Amino acid sequence: NAGVTQxxxxxxxxxxxxxxxxxxxxxxxxxxxxxxxxxxxxxxxxHYSVGAGITDQGEVPNGYNVSRxxxxxxxxxxxxxxxxxTSVYFCASSWTGNSPLHFGNGTRLTVT
Amino acid sequence: DAKTTQxxxxxxxxxxxxxxxxxxxxxxxxxxxxWYRQIHSQGPQYIIHGLKNNETNEMASLIITEDxxxxxxxxxxxxxxxxxxxxxxxxxxxYGNKLVFGAGxxxxxxx
Numbered sequence: 001n002a003g004v005t006q007x008x009x010x011x012x013x014x015x016x017x018x019x020x021x022x023x024x025x026x027x028x029x030x031x032x033x034x035x036x037x038x039x040x041x042x043x044x045x046x047h048y049s050v051g052a053g054i055t056d057q058g059e060v061p062n063g064y065n066v067s068r069x070x071x072x073x074x075x076x077x078x079x080x081x082x083x084x085x086t087s088v089y090f091c092a093s094s095w096t097g098n099s100p101l102h103f104g105n106g107t108r109l110t111v112t
Numbered sequence: 113d114a115k116t117t118q119x120x121x122x123x124x125x126x127x128x129x130x131x132x133x134x135x136x137x138x139x140x141x142x143x144x145x146x147w148y149r150q151i152h153s154q155g156p157q158y159i160i161h162g163l164k165n166n167e168t169n170e171m172a173s174l175i176i177t178e179d180x181x182x183x184x185x186x187x188x189x190x191x192x193x194x195x196x197x198x199x200x201x202x203x204x205x206x207y208g209n210k211l212v213f214g215a216g217x218x219x220x221x222x223x
Contacts, residue, residue, distance in 0.1 A: 004155075042199065043156070048170040059212065090155050098144060098203065101195070103155030 002026050006091050006104035013081040013111045021076040021107050023091030029102070031094045036060065036087040037106075043090060050076055069097040081111045121218040124194075130187040134200030137181040144203050145176060147185045149152070149196040156199065159171055159185065164177045190221045 001029035007022045025032065035058075045058030049068040063085060065077040074093075078085060088108050092101040117135040124130040130147040136145065146161040158172045160167055162183075168173045173186040187194055 042197075042215045045212055088153060092155075098159040100146070100161060101148070101156070102158070104155065106156050108153075 004093055004102050004104035006089075007052070007109050008107060009105070011110070012110050013078075013109065015083060015111060017081050018079050019081065021078075021089055021091075021109070023074045023083045023104060024072050025074075025093040025102070026072065027093065027095075027102065028071060029093035029095055029099075030071065031096060031099070032056070033058070033092050033101075034064070034066065034076045035090045035092065036085075037090065038087050046076065046089075047053055059090065084109045085099065085109065092112060116200075116202055118216050118217045120198050120215065121220065124187075124190045124221060125219045126192060126221055126223045127189055130185075130194065130219055130221065131175065132185040132187075132192040132198050132200075132219060133182065134185070135182045136200070136202045139180050139202050145174065145180075145183050146201045146203050147172070147174065148199045148201065148213075149194075150199070151196040153195075156213075159198075161203075162171045190219075192221050192223060195219060 003015040004025045030051045032047040035043040037043050044060050049055045052068050052071050055066050055068055068074055070073045090106050091104045094101045094106050114221050144161050145164050147159040148156040150156045160169055160172050176183045199213050199215040214220045
C-alpha cells in the first residue's frame with residue numbers, strides 16, 4: 001500500500017515554462033487536494049476535489065489548473081510558471097471531507 | 113471553516129508531557145477538531161481528531177472543552193523526535209472539504 005505518491009520530488013523550471021505535478025493515491029479516497037507551503041508558513045489550499053469529475057478552488061488557485069478524471073489521480077498543472085510559484089507542493093487525500101488527510105512527501109519546485 | 117488560534121512556539125523538556133492549546137471559539141456543532149504535525153519539510157502527519165468527547169490513541173490525547181471553544185493536544189511523554197510544527201484545524205460540515213491550515217505551533221523538545 002503506497003498511500004499518496006507525488007512525482008517528481010524536485011523540479012527546476014524557467015519562467016514561462018509549463019509542467020504537471022503528479023499525485024496518485026491507492027486508497028480509493030474520494031477527496032483529494034493540493035497545498036503549497038512557502039518558507040516559514042503554513043499550508044495554503046490551492047485546489048481540491050470531492051470525487052472524479054468534480055474540482056473546486058481553494059485559497060490560492062491563480063496560476064494553477066487541476067482535473068480529476070479518475071479517483072486515483074489528481075494532477076496539478078502550472079501553465080506558465082512564475083518565480084512566485086517557487087514552493088513546496090503537497091498533495092493529500094481522504095475518504096471524505098471529514099476523514100483524516102493522508103499527505104504525500106511533497107514536490108520541491110524552483111522557478112528561476 | 114472556523115478559525116483556530118495557536119501559540120507560535122512552545123518548549124518542553126524531554127520525558128515530560130507537552131500540552132499544546134488551540135482556540136476555536138467560532139466552531140459549529142458539526143465541525144471536528146483535527147491535529148496534524150509536520151517534521152522538518154515532510155508531509156504533515158495526522159495525529160488525532162475529535163468532535164466533543166476526549167480522545168486518546170497511541171500517539172496523543174485530545175481534550176476538548178465542554179463548550180468546544182478550545183482544545184488541548186497532549187503528548188504524554190515527549191521525545192526529541194516530537195519536535196515539529198503542530199497544526200490544529202477545524203473541519204467538517206458544509207465547508208469540510210475546504211480544509212485550511214493556520215501557522216501552527218512550533219514545539220521544541222529539549223533534553
